[in-house]
Amino acid sequence: AAPLTICLLDPHHDVRYFPYRGGYYTNRGSHHKIVLPGGLLGYDDFGRALSHEIAHAMVEERAGGLCPIWLNEAIAQVADRSATEGARRRFASSLWPWLNPRELDQAFGANRVDDPGQRVLRAYMQACLIGQWLARRSSNPGERQLGATLDAFTDNGLIKDIWLRIRGYTAADEAIRQVFGLGEEELFQLARPHGGTSADGRS
Numbered sequence: 001a002a003p004l005t006i007c008l009l010d011p012h013h014d015v016r017y018f019p020y021r022g023g024y025y026t027n028r029g030s031h032h033k034i035v036l037p038g039g040l041l042g043y044d045d046f047g048r049a050l051s052h053e054i055a056h057a058m059v060e061e062r063a064g065g066l067c068p069i070w071l072n073e074a075i076a077q078v079a080d081r082s083a084t085e086g087a088r089r090r091f092a093s094s095l096w097p098w099l100n101p102r103e104l105d106q107a108f109g110a111n112r113v114d115d116p117g118q119r120v121l122r123a124y125m126q127a128c129l130i131g132q133w134l135a136r137r138s139s140n141p142g143e144r145q146l147g148a149t150l151d152a153f154t155d156n157g158l159i160k161d162i163w164l165r166i167r168g169y170t171a172a173d174e175a176i177r178q179v180f181g182l183g184e185e186e187l188f189q190l191a192r193p194h195g196g197t198s199a200d201g202r203s
Helices: 044-063 069-080 085-092 101-107 119-135 142-151 158-166 171-180 184-191
Strands: 004-009 024-027 032-037
Touching: 004 044, 024 044, 032 044, 044 069, 044 142, 069 101, 069 119, 069 142, 085 119, 101 119, 101 184, 119 142, 119 184, 142 171, 171 184
Parallel strands: 004 032
Antiparallel strands: 024 032
16 A cells, blocks of 8 residues: 555645535555645544545555546545435435436536535535445445445456446446446436435335
């Protein structure tokens, strides 16, 4: 594993005008770098933010850089124990649109400074609900299954990769099928909250 560097921003230089960001992660090639707002020190949010960004580093390592943004954020939010009850109700009532995999990936690229429709926030919440759904799908601990999904991104040979692309499978589609037995589109439909029930079908 590559070394991990963690930096704290001076509270006087935190980018307070930049919404929906408690820190950020970058892959520097020779090492992973995490930057967190120094103003979080001493608060519970610091532990959550650190868990979130370390999860991004783990995803990058285990999936070899092939993991789509939506799944990367889904796993990071499972790690930080994000709450989703309010978001679940908004998706179930169609107040918030439920995006397909490609749309969800694109939503994370929205301008966060000028985002009156909270597109980025909705993207994080949808990814979180999907991650929580996946984490409940096995008799094994959920985190273990998610880790196996990341490993599945890099366990194919060249011929199988070519065959999968010819069949129209994305890297995420194949990895999720290998571990959970369903593809991206089916996952998005099953994880979508409906009516008064939770994403796993419980009332």
